[in-house]
Amino acid sequence: DIQMTQSPSTLSASVGDRVTITCRASQSISSWLAWYQQKPGKAPKLLIHKASNLGSGVPSRFSGSGSGTEFTLTISSLQPDDFATYYCQQYKSYSYTFGQGTKLEIK
Amino acid sequence: EVQLLQSGGGLVQPGGSLRLSCAASGFTFSSYAMSWVRQAPGKGLEWVSGMSRSGDSTYYADSVKGRFTISRDTSKNTLYLQMYSLRGEDTAVYYCAKEGGIDGRLDYWGQGTLVTVSS
Numbered sequence: 203d204i205q206m207t208q209s210p211s212t213l214s215a216s217v218g219d220r221v222t223i224t225c226r227a228s229q230s231i232s233s234w235l236a237w238y239q240q241k242p243g244k245a246p247k248l249l250i251h252k253a254s255n256l257g258s259g260v261p262s263r264f265s266g267s268g269s270g271t272e273f274t275l276t277i278s279s280l281q282p283d284d285f286a287t288y289y290c291q292q293y294k295s296y297s298y299t300f301g302q303g304t305k306l307e308i309k
Numbered sequence: 310e311v312q313l314l315q316s317g318g319g320l321v322q323p324g325g326s327l328r329l330s331c332a333a334s335g336f337t338f339s340s341y342a343m344s345w346v347r348q349a350p351g352k353g354l355e356w357v358s359g360m361s362r363s364g365d366s367t368y369y370a371d372s373v374k375g376r377f378t379i380s381r382d383t384s385k386n387t388l389y390l391q392m393y394s395l396r397g398e399d400t401a402v403y404y405c406a407k408e409g410g411i412d413g414r415l416d417y418w419g420q421g422t423l424v425t426v427s428s
Contacts, residue, residue: 203371236414238354245404245418246346246354252412289354293413296368298344298356 204228204292208301214309219280223304225273225290234294237266237275240303241286249288250275280306311335311417313405318422325395325426331388331405331419338386339363342408344415345379345390347401347424357403358390359413373399395426 205228215221225235233253238246248257250266253273263278277284285308290301317329331343344359358379359368367379378391388405402423406415 234412238415240354245421246415247418248414248416251409251414251416257416291354291356291415293408296359296413297370298359298413300346300354300356303353 203297204231204294204299206290206292206299206301208288208290208304210304211302212305212307214307215280216309217280217282221277221280221306223275223288223290223306225268225275225301227271227273227292230270231292231294233269234292235266235268235273236291236293237264238289238291239284239286240289246289311407313407313417313419315403315405315419315422318403318424320425320427321395322428323396323426326391326393327395327424328392329390329403329405329422329424331390333386333388333407336407338381339383341410342413343379343381343388344406344408344413345388345403346406346415346418347399347403348421349398349401352401355401359408360388392424395424397426400424400426 207226235253237250240246254266287303287305312334314332342362345357360379376394380389402421404421405419407417
């Protein structure tokens with residue numbers, strides 16, 4: 203199975219900050235990568251697909267980049283609603299796998 | 310509007326069985342692959358199982374292979390996850406999710422249903 207490693211596990215930031223989360227795959231997944239946002243008690247929400255494509259209705263302050271084995275999710279200017287946990291997911295091949303998550307906390 | 314309405318969770322004893330359902334609406338169910346993802350309490354997301362849009366192909370995580378069965382009934386627009394030989398480590402919130410039309414992104418999710426395996 204393809205392993206996905208996210209960093210950092212926890213990130214403390216302030217409203218208005220620019221933040222970046224990294225996801226690394228154990229082998230090349232081309233651009234078959236998605237990012238999700240999850241808030242406590244809620245289902246995950248698709249933010250980014252195919253590494254850099256914004257999901258439907260997702261604000262433009264979210265962006266994704268990368269290909270092969272290294273990917274990033276960037277939030278250009280943090281808003282109060284953005285404090286949540288973020289997961290990457292590879293879908294190059296079954297079994298799909300997720301990163302362990304990055305919890306974005308208010309500093 | 311795409312909706313995935315889940316049912317069937319609950320408390321079950323170790324070694325027991327349970328079937329989860331996911332009723333789909335707002336899209337052509339037979340045209341999309343579907344997946345199940347779970348989340349143990351306080352933990353991250355784990356993909357569990359997937360089924361092709363035709364239903365001909367099924368896929369499972371190693372952790373559930375041989376114990377769980379995914380299926381779909383296109384006449385009822387419903388996805389199922391039959392779980393057998395349940396263990397404590399299967400305790401989790403289970404989500405069904407619709408895959409994107411041309412790739413495996415999970416673009417819509419159900420509300421989740423809690424499965425607790427305990428004596």
